[in-house]
Amino acid sequence: MAPPLISIQEVTKVFQMGDVEVRALRGVSLDIQPGEFVAVRGPSGSGKSTLMNIIGCLDRPTTGRYLLDGVDVAPMDRDALARIRNQRLGFVFQSFNLLPRTTALENVELPLLYAGLRRQERHARAAESLRRVGLGDRMDHTPSRLSGGQQQRVAIARALVSEPKLILADEPTGNLDSATGEEIVRLFEELNERGHTIILVTHEPRLAARCPRAIKLSDGRVVGDGAGSEVALVGARVVHA
Numbered sequence: 402m403a404p405p406l407i408s409i410q411e412v413t414k415v416f417q418m419g420d421v422e423v424r425a426l427r428g429v430s431l432d433i434q435p436g437e438f439v440a441v442r443g444p445s446g447s448g449k450s451t452l453m454n455i456i457g458c459l460d461r462p463t464t465g466r467y468l469l470d471g472v473d474v475a476p477m478d479r480d481a482l483a484r485i486r487n488q489r490l491g492f493v494f495q496s497f498n499l500l501p502r503t504t505a506l507e508n509v510e511l512p513l514l515y516a517g518l519r520r521q522e523r524h525a526r527a528a529e530s531l532r533r534v535g536l537g538d539r540m541d542h543t544p545s546r547l548s549g550g551q552q553q554r555v556a557i558a559r560a561l562v563s564e565p566k567l568i569l570a571d572e573p574t575g576n577l578d579s580a581t582g583e584e585i586v587r588l589f590e591e592l593n594e595r596g597h598t599i600i601l602v603t604h605e606p607r608l609a610a611r612c613p614r615a616i617k618l619s620d621g622r623v624v625g626d627g628a629g630s631e632v633a634l635v636g637a638r639v640v641h642a
Contacts, residue, residue: 404471405432406566406598407456412465414451414621425451426462427621433600435566438593440609440629441602443618450571452618453602457490457569458482470566487515491560491568495575497552499544505531506540509559516563530558534588550581557588561597568592570601574608586611 414426426448433439441449454460455467458474467474474485486492499508509527518526531540534554544552553573560568570589574582586608593599601612609615610629617625 403435405468406435406437406470407431407433407600408466408468408471409452409456410466410468412452412455412462412467414448414455414460415463425621426455428465429618429621429623430465431616431623431626433598435598436593436596437614438589438599438612439601440612440615441600441618442604442606442609442615444604446620447618448621449602449604449618451621453569453571453600456567456600457492458485487512488563489566491563491565493553493556493560493568493570493573495572497544497549497556497576499552499555501544504541504543505536505547505555505558508544508555509562512559512563526562527558530562531555533561534558548581549577550584553577553581553585554588557585557592561592566598568597568599570599572603573601574603574605582608 409429409431412426412429413424416423416425429448429452441452443449451460455462458469461475469485469489474482477485500511506524506527509530510523513523513526528537528540531537534557536551536554536558539547539551542551544555547555573589574585577585589599589601590611601608603609612629615625615627615629616623
């Protein structure tokens with residue numbers, strides 16, 4: 402088996418809120434292999450967003466280790482972490498996070514602009530990324546001229562344009578109706594079939610069930626890890642249904 406793309410080892414995260422300590426993660430350990438499609442699910446306050454932020458190099462663990470492709474990212478400075486986010490990770494958020502007055506093409510180009518690529522190469526790669534998500538005929542449209550599903554496709558194209566090893570999707574269907582959400586889930590499935598590693602954070606069991614693997618969090622701990630949502634905790638044992 403190939404070495405894991407992600408290795409989380411006894412990670413904790415503690416936030417100080419005045420005089421109160423909030424323990425968001427309590428000794429989380431897990432590995433994710435290249436090419437996996439994994440859901441991270443759990444109720445509000447379970448720690449799933451905190452875990453996503455650590456995996457996405459947006460935050461650091463309080464204790465424990467996080468290895469990305471075999472490299473410990475915790476000692477890295479802000480500039481090094483920013484390069485990892487720009488070059489090796491792709492992010493898709495619930496709220497799309499598109500610039501409202503720029504076209505779909507220009508929105509998708511942004512990571513390449515930050516990476517210092519020349520205009521012609523940026524245009525070519527952004528256009529190809531939009532074609533991959535079925536928006537080759539919407540490149541000159543601003544977000545206000547696109548449906549919610551089309552805006553999320555632009556966000557996915559932006560996540561893909563740097564050819565990242567890992568795509569992190571945080572509640573990507575949360576602002577979409579069920580039919581449009583289904584289209585986005587199918588798109589993630591197609592991307593995974595092409596070899597992309599995808600981690601999808603969701604509170605929806607139905608969406609987690611579509612993923613080959615689901616990791617369930619509760620109170621900052623992993624309480625289930627198995628096929629889709631068919632994982633239940635019985636006593637202290639994880640049982641795969």
